[in-house]
Amino acid sequence: MRLLHRASPWRDLFAADSLPAPATLPPLLAPLRDVLVELGPAPSLAEARAWQARLVEALDRLDLPGWRISQLISDHNDWLYRRAIELSLNEMAGQGWGEPPVAFCVLMLGSGARHESLLAPDQDNAMIVDDYPDSRHTEIDGYFQSLGERFTARLDEAGIPLCRGHVMARWPMWRKRLSEWCEQLTLWTADRRVKRVQQANILLDFSAVYGDAGLAESLSAHVQQLMPRSGLFLDEMAALLDELPVALDRFGRLAGDGEGAPHDDALNLKRQGLLPLAGGVRLLALRHGVRVPDTRSRLAALVVKEALSNRQAQALASTLARLQAQLLAAQRETLKQSAIPDGWIDVARLEEDERLLMRHDMQQIRGLVKVAKR
Numbered sequence: 001m002r003l004l005h006r007a008s009p010w011r012d013l014f015a016a017d018s019l020p021a022p023a024t025l026p027p028l029l030a031p032l033r034d035v036l037v038e039l040g041p042a043p044s045l046a047e048a049r050a051w052q053a054r055l056v057e058a059l060d061r062l063d064l065p066g067w068r069i070s071q072l073i074s075d076h077n078d079w080l081y082r083r084a085i086e087l088s089l090n091e092m093a094g095q096g097w098g099e100p101p102v103a104f105c106v107l108m109l110g111s112g113a114r115h116e117s118l119l120a121p122d123q124d125n126a127m128i129v130d131d132y133p134d135s136r137h138t139e140i141d142g143y144f145q146s147l148g149e150r151f152t153a154r155l156d157e158a159g160i161p162l163c164r165g166h167v168m169a170r171w172p173m174w175r176k177r178l179s180e181w182c183e184q185l186t187l188w189t190a191d192r193r194v195k196r197v198q199q200a201n202i203l204l205d206f207s208a209v210y211g212d213a214g215l216a217e218s219l220s221a222h223v224q225q226l227m228p229r230s231g232l233f234l235d236e237m238a239a240l241l242d243e244l245p246v247a248l249d250r251f252g253r254l255a256g257d258g259e260g261a262p263h264d265d266a267l268n269l270k271r272q273g274l275l276p277l278a279g280g281v282r283l284l285a286l287r288h289g290v291r292v293p294d295t296r297s298r299l300a301a302l303v304v305k306e307a308l309s310n311r312q313a314q315a316l317a318s319t320l321a322r323l324q325a326q327l328l329a330a331q332r333e334t335l336k337q338s339a340i341p342d343g344w345i346d347v348a349r350l351e352e353d354e355r356l357l358m359r360h361d362m363q364q365i366r367g368l369v370k371v372a373k374r
Contacts, residue, residue: 066325192236270343
């Protein structure tokens with residue numbers, strides 16, 4: 001089965017605490033080596049963030065597919081997070097806060113957790129703090145509140161803006177002890193209240209970006225224990241897929257919903273393509289006990305679970321790859337015009353074969369949503 005493949009060595013590019021040394025790269029990777037020389041050995045967070053567009057250009061010159069570039073953008077964002085947290089911890093130590101009083105784990109949420117980020121993401125993060133006695137709450141939570149405020153502010157200053165929905169570890173809602181997170185998810189998944197399902201949806205794609213990954217593993221295990229008896233919650237999650245209509249009209253033709261469109265030919269490929277695809281696969285993954293967070297790995301696991309056929313999973317993986325590449329190309333064009341990248345594409349600029357293929361991809365996503373809702 002082609003979906004089950006070995007991990008790529010590309011994923012080691014930003015795994016270390018420091019950026020790769022240009023001299024260690026072979027001549028074959030000259031475009032990447034050149035942009036690393038351009039960045040320099042000790043960039044600031046803002047310099048490293050702004051350099052990401054140059055990184056994408058280099059990876060494109062190396063003929064990496066859009067989905068792989070998306071993974072590496074996400075890996076680079078993870079590196080920026082780790083650097084911002086380290087700087088914040090060092091600053092706090094220098095100001096007399098000392099070392100972290102208990103173990104903790106910062107989580108990346110959403111597309112960042114799935115390693116499916118494209119250009120110009122905002123912050124979506126949370127924090128798990130190891131359990132401690134209530135008598136120490138003011139002391140310990142005060143430490144982690146300060147840490148959350150500092151690293152999210154650093155990322156904002158570097159060019160990864162604060163989440164407008166306040167989904168960040170600087171807020172108590174998204175910074176809890178492990179036992180509190182488990183209780184919160186138990187409450188959220190107990191019935192089909194829309195607000196609770198929406199909040200849980202935000203959290204259920206998560207991955208550890210810094211700290212004790214065992215805390216994230218414990219939370220993931222708790223999620224898997226909850227799902228078999230959370231039928232009402234999963235039913236409401238399925239119903240909420242209707243709030244992300246796929247970009248097809250009732251005749252099956254390619255069409256945007258017009259909501260917030262900058263012009264008549266604009267289609268929000270993120271909201272009406274990538275998000276319904278990720279949401280449908282997430283729902284199936286929860287129903288079938290799949291713990292990996294990224295969509296491609298979830299598709300492979302769902303084949304093993306016999307929730308999808310190999311043909312269905314291959315088709316959806318190809319759809320994901322094409323939509324990521326299409327949106328990434330549009331975002332790069334937006335950057336060239338000194339504008340902020342977003343989720344929109346201009347359908348009028350597509351060739352006829354591109355339109356037909358995108359229509360096919362949207363039909364694949366619509367079929368997935370039907371399967372997930374059943």
